[in-house]
Amino acid sequence: MAEQKRETPSTSGKEKLKLETARELGLDDDLAAGGDELSVREAGKIGGNMVRKMVEKGEAALNREESAE
Numbered sequence: 366m367a368e369q370k371r372e373t374p375s376t377s378g379k380e381k382l383k384l385e386t387a388r389e390l391g392l393d394d395d396l397a398a399g400g401d402e403l404s405v406r407e408a409g410k411i412g413g414n415m416v417r418k419m420v421e422k423g424e425a426a427l428n429r430e431e432s433a434e
Contacts, residue, residue: 379415386414 395402
């Protein structure tokens with residue numbers, strides 16, 4: 366029996382972020398093909414930019430929290 370992936374809200378958000386980042390870097394076609402066409406360097410660019418975006422969003426959320434207090 367084939368195992369099905371269950372999509373959680375966080376997985377969905379991470380997947381959207383990955384696709385958005387790949388699109389911005391012009392790597393969305395390679396990623397859409399299963400990612401087998403990506404080099405290690407390209408995959409690293411996507412991951413690194415995802416982390417940068419997550420840090421920026423986290424900092425913005427902290428700033429909003431501090432402003433609300």
